[in-house]
Amino acid sequence: MRRSTLYLLMATHVFLASGTYVFAKAAAVGFPNxxxxxxxxxxxxxxxxxxxxGWLIPRPRxxxxxxxxxxxxxxxxVPLNQYSFLRGLRHTVPSHPALFYALxxxxxxxxxxGLRQEMPPKRKVLGVLLALVGVCIVLRPWEAGETITELRIGDLWVLCAVLAWVVYTVLVGRTCQNHDPRVVTAWSLILGxxxxxxxxxxxxxTMDYGSIPLAAWVGLAWMVVLTSVVMMLVWNVLLSYLGPVEVAICTNAQPPTTAVLSALMAAVGLLSGEQDLGLLFWLGMITILTGVVLVQINDHS
Structure with a gap:
């Protein structure tokens, strides 16, 4: 596959991921729970x-x-990762989950x-500490008030979702060495x-389907078709042709692109409320991504 095509797929993945955080917000608010x-x-x-x-995905064996x-x-x-993500997104803004998933x-x-009982190198430890400082900046535990409290509750739910995703990623790794990753991902979702x-x-x-706003249905359709299916297939293609460091750009690019998309959609009235894109958010984002990059560079240096 041509390099230009792979980079186009990477850009597509970043755009779809950023759209997921924004459109899923409308669904999280529009559905009853x-x-x-x-x-x-x-x-x-x-x-x-x-x-x-049996077509794009092999049959399970x-x-x-x-x-x-x-x-x-x-x-x-599903019950742990996706539920916690949507529960948190109901209370927080789209830019925060994008940033936390970069962790x-x-x-x-x-x-x-920890499972191998190995102590990570000092540079990785520094990266982790920097990222944790960035999370603290975004959570702003020193502030009080109804708005920041609701954001913080949502952020903590999202962090629980990230934890579930991390555990899934680590545990599923060995299984994906013995089975096609598409099959493992598909049947994990189905059984979930x-x-x-x-x-x-x-x-x-029993919910009142007529009371669900159009934006919420659009958000659900985006998550079903684009997030859970198209992004999964694109991700597998990228992993087949590119190294982990190059593919990681997709994750690292999501926080700033989601923040920009949130700001644009709020400006034209498609996102309501304050999007919490002030100086502390950008400072926290830079700190977190610096820590993440430190870990990634050290992994492959």
């Missing part, structure tokens, strides 16, 4: 992935032990190192939807 939205998203994505199985692993991965991915490499470093059904099924069946 996070349980309903999480299940609707998981069921929609699961249906599409089932339709793609799992033993019983692998199926149990898929169920565990699904619980991490994924640091979380993977700490968890994987099954696991989420007892939590959101009744609410999904």
């Amino acid at each position: 996070a349980e309903t939205l999480t299940l609707a998203r998981a069921l929609g994505a699961g249906l599409i992935l089932l339709l793609l199985t 799992f033993g019983m032990k692998d199926w149990l692993k898929m169920l565990g991965f699904g619980i991490l991915l 994924t490499p640091l979380g993977v470093l700490l968890l994987a190192g 939807a099954v696991a989420m059904t007892p939590l959101g099924g009744y609410s999904l069946l």
